Amino acid sequence: MTLEETTTSMPGEINDVDALTNGTDSNTEFNGTDQNISRFINNRGPAYWYFNVITVVLGLVGNFMIFPLLGGVKFSSLSFPVYLRFLAFSDCPVLMIFCIKESLRYFQSSYLIGSNLAVCTLTKFIKNTTTTLSPWLVVGLTLDRFYCVVFPLKRDRICTRRKATIVCSCLTGFSVVLSLPLLNGVKTVPGSQICFIKDYLVSYSTFIRMVLTANLPCLLILVLNIVIGIHIQRSVTFRKRFTSTSSGSTENKLDKSLLPLMLISIMAFVTLLPSSIADSVVLILLVTKSDFKTLTFIFKLWPVFNILYLMNFGQNFYILMASSANYRKIIKTKLKCQNVNGRNNNDTVSRTPGQVSAFVNFRTYINESSTRQSEQHSQTSVTSPTLGSDDCCTDFTEITK
Template identity: 40%
Template sequence: MTENLFNNDTLMEESIEEEVEDVNEWFHFQIQGKIYMTFILIIASLGVVGNVMSFILMSDAKLRSLAYSVYLRWMAVSDSLLLMMVTTEDTLDTYNYLQRFLVSHVTLCKMWTFFLAMTYTLSPWLVVALTLDRFVCVVFPLSRHRLCTTSKAFKLCLTLTLISAALNVVSLIYLDIEDGECIPSDNLHLSRYLVFQQLFLNSILPCVAVLILNIVTVSRIRRSAYFRQQFKRSGSSEATKERQDKITLPLLLVSIFAFVTLIPRAVTEFTEYVLGVLQEHDGMTMELANKLWPVFNVIYLVNFAQNFYILMASSSEYRLIFRQKLTCHHKDNRNTSSAQTQSSRMSSELSKISVFKMADSRPVTSGDTTLYSSSSMSSSPVTELGI
């Protein structure tokens, strides 16, 4: 009986090795090492610059009073923090400095993991909030002015941030430095919670919510456009509705591309988790997932870097506002420099005038006699020294 079990295990291991070799034979494309780091650095650099530009764009007076600008500005801050931390972590990991950096102090270990995990949770749900805002504006237009306000958007973003922090507070409690690594304590319930959070709260649930809301919103926009074509009338209401659709479509693209970039890594992690739970030793699937994970992780990070570029590519109005903002900023700089030049010129002229006045009122000594300037000669007598 024991020999049969041993032979079965040996055959299973050999089949797994054969499957892995089959994967290596046909799957030649792989991102790793310096190639992977190059992609990460490019995405992070472009993403942080784009997020800064997005924050500036949404701070414009024309957009600052709109609810969705609050979501995009909050996303710009959260996404930039995530990109910078992921880039730092991957860079240190590539050069084998990551564990040395994280284990330098237990407080650094906990705070770093906490903020990174919090942004991983927060950013997808901010996309859900933006999608929900567009859903309300399109599906319930009469409630738009009551529900889609900047104050409610700010409160929702703040609530999502606090919930994300609360969900990841376990990083501050259960993380510790063990055997030279920054890892959570060995607890079965904690491990299950972290898996649930990573798979469902950070990936699957946001993707499902974004997908459902976008399907309903896009179908309503298409139906609205169809009715406008069938019963088109010249009026301000129709023009206003078309302008709202033009504003909504770029924001929907932000949401749709977020779903596209989030879903590959979510599916991969879910597949690995299911195989692990079912204890299915599918060597080919696991090896393929390991090879594809860096590619999907790169695609996943694109989600945190793409918003500004989507807005610029899809909307002429946003391009015009951003161009005007840059032009005004350039003019303000030129006006400031010209004002500084004029003030320096005036100050130099005033100094010259004061020097000339001092020269006119200065006494001139000749021999034993002190003479005053011609301006004071009529009122002051000539005084001779020694008399």
């Protein structure tokens, strides 16, 4: 759910918090301004669509690369790979739905979703579930790092793979339950390309979007990261005073290992915050029906907010690669292993005929040698005429076999 989806009076939109102003009187209230907003939304040009597709493709590639990156034995007992894999799995549907929707709008084919109630309902359900789940998974990851840093003695008991799986599963179930009302809460307008959320769910959907999907997760991520940063700074200061240089350097390495995961949390906050603030401002302006110039200005900036919002769903792999030489080394090793395995398979296949031919030549050499020895034996043997060459050759050949 994005900035544009908090409005209802935009022709040709596929909204999620539609009917915010009940979709009836709002059209007359917003006449004039609505035309400008609609023009900014629908006439974005090819540049925005290209950026949208590039962001989605890069995000999908990054999400797929998370699985081989964190699939090694060294990560099997850690908790944070569970959160990152859940994030990669849940973020892919968001990227694909956004790309499909923007492509349909760009090619003026929005009716394929907007006029089909079943497709529109399924799309909204999946999108609402995953957009609600993603920021809360980041909150879970940040809370996991919070316990590791602030309560290191409890780390082995709390920050486990099993408990991380339980937390992610509970968050997934929570997001699904919140989106269940949408399965029977979507309606279509005859003769239009828009599907709306029913009137009785408008307040509920607005609350989920404004509080549970945006503002509350951002606030928790911000507070937890501030506390983690303060605690790390205090720990560094304490070690400088009361520990030796060698032990301090070891602890600094441990602190540096937190950097990639903290950056993932911080960048999630940075990419979610602009759209969260913009959605809140638009909601207030639409409810109060005031300051339409500000509303129009926000919609001018909407493409930038949307691209930034999409980056949140595909940036984790690239953050790990940019912030840690260890992760870069791991992915290079895995790619090299795949190349080496491929060459080994080819070498095995290519050597097989040579081995067979060498074995055949060796058997032929032995048979010829045994034949010559039997002929020499038959010529020089006088005392044992009953021992024929055929018997000698047969016995030697059986031994060689």
